[in-house]
Amino acid sequence: MTDVPPLVLITGPEQILAERAATSTIALVRESDPQAELVRIEAASYERGDLQLHTSPSLFGDSKIVLVRDLDEGREELIADLVDVVTAGAPDATLIVAHKGGVRGKKALDALKKNGARIIDAPAIKSDRDKSAFVTNEFRSAGRKVAPDAVRALLEAVGKDLRELASACKQLADDTEGLVTADVVQRYYGGKVEATGFRVADAAIGGNLPEALRLARHALASGLDPVPIVAVLASQLRQIARVATAGRGSSGALAKELGMAPWQVDRARRDAKGWDGTRLGSAIQAVAAADFDVKGGGRDPVYALERAIMTIATARNG
Known part of the structure; x- marks a missing residue:
């Protein structure tokens, strides 16, 4: 027999995790009931009474899996129907409800929790x-x-x-x-846009001006826009500044404190060698100016990028 309860609530904004949770729950139900019918209900297009229709007992005793997606986008009709169904119970159905977050649909969420719904988190993965x-x-x-x-x-x-x-x-x-x-x-x-930007940043921050310019010019000749390269330069310099001012500690401890990965802390510590606060500050200012220029504030985005690269490499080399 399946160990899936009749009510399941998937809550959180990370959609790939929510979708996987729903898929695995459906698969688990079908392990014991391969013929269970799957009904998908989209909250935004819901019509009053649909939920009762799909969760009501079948004349033939068939079971159903009812998946309600994006409850947080649902109107009052759905929320009211969901509260009624959850409170009354649906013996022939497994009800799976997905909610990305926020206060909308709180009555339905409270009803699900009060009636023993299994809660599966799909938290945002940002850091x-x-x-x-x-x-x-x-x-x-x-x-x-x-x-x-x-x-x-x-x-x-x-x-x-x-x-x-x-x-x-x-x-x-x-x-x-x-x-x-x-x-x-x-x-x-290795040929992806992001990879190219990181190689340019590694060379510039390491003080290798010829290599940084060569990589940047090759990327631009291949059709890459200067904007993502400048964005990576800014990100790398900010990480160096954050790690340099965070004090001592293990890579793991600092990574947790700063919302970074341990390897990023290790790289920032490595890249910080040869920099001081004054030169790092001037490099960050140069990238901020380049960011403004490549996004429309200047006349020549390519010149703005190369000027930033030259400023960073020159600052690194003193």
């Missing part, structure tokens, strides 16, 4: 620390191991969107064997 943990767990779930520097490379190459990260993890898990390393990630995703 780099949490995204690193997400990537590591994706590979672990696939029965694979991933090196810490490969996690960093994947975040830098693919970006921070959770769906893209999940898709990239799946591709690497499916298409490769053994330990997933940074070289493997580079082979698959």
Whole structure:
């Protein structure tokens, strides 16, 4: 028999986690009842009485799985019907309700909780620390191991969107064997926009002006806009400043305090060598000016980017 209760509440804004929770719950119900009919109800287009119709007992004794999506977008008709159904009970149905957050639909949420709904959290994954943990767990779930520097490379190459990260993890898990390393990630995703920006930033912040300009010009010649490169420069410099002023402590402890991943703390500490507060401040100001220029405030975005790169490398070299 399934251990899924008749009421399940999935709450939180991270949609990929919410969708996975709903999918796994449905699969668990169907383990014991493969013929259970799945009914999806979209909150925004709900019509009064639909919920009662779909959760009422069947003449043939068939069971149903009713998935209510985006309760937080529902009108009062849905909220009232949901409270009634939850309070009265639906013996032939498993009711799964997804709510992204906020106070809308509070009466229905309270009714679900009061009547013993299983609560599954889908919390927002925003910090780099949490995204690193997400990537590591994706590979672990696939029965694979991933090196810490490969996690960093994947975040830098693919970006921070959770769906893209999940898709990239799946591709690497499916298409490769053994330990997933940074070289493997580079082979698959090294040409992505984000990866190019990080290589430019690494060179500029390390004081290697010729390499930073070469990478930037190659990226621009390939059609890349200056905006994302400037954004990465700004992000890297801010991380150096935050870590440099955070004091001593282990990488893990500082990462938790700053909302960063441990490898980001290690990289920022490494990159901070050779910088002082005055030169780092001037570099940050130069990138702020470039950010304004490349987003329409200046006449020549390419010149603004190269000027920022030159200022950063020159500041790093004293």
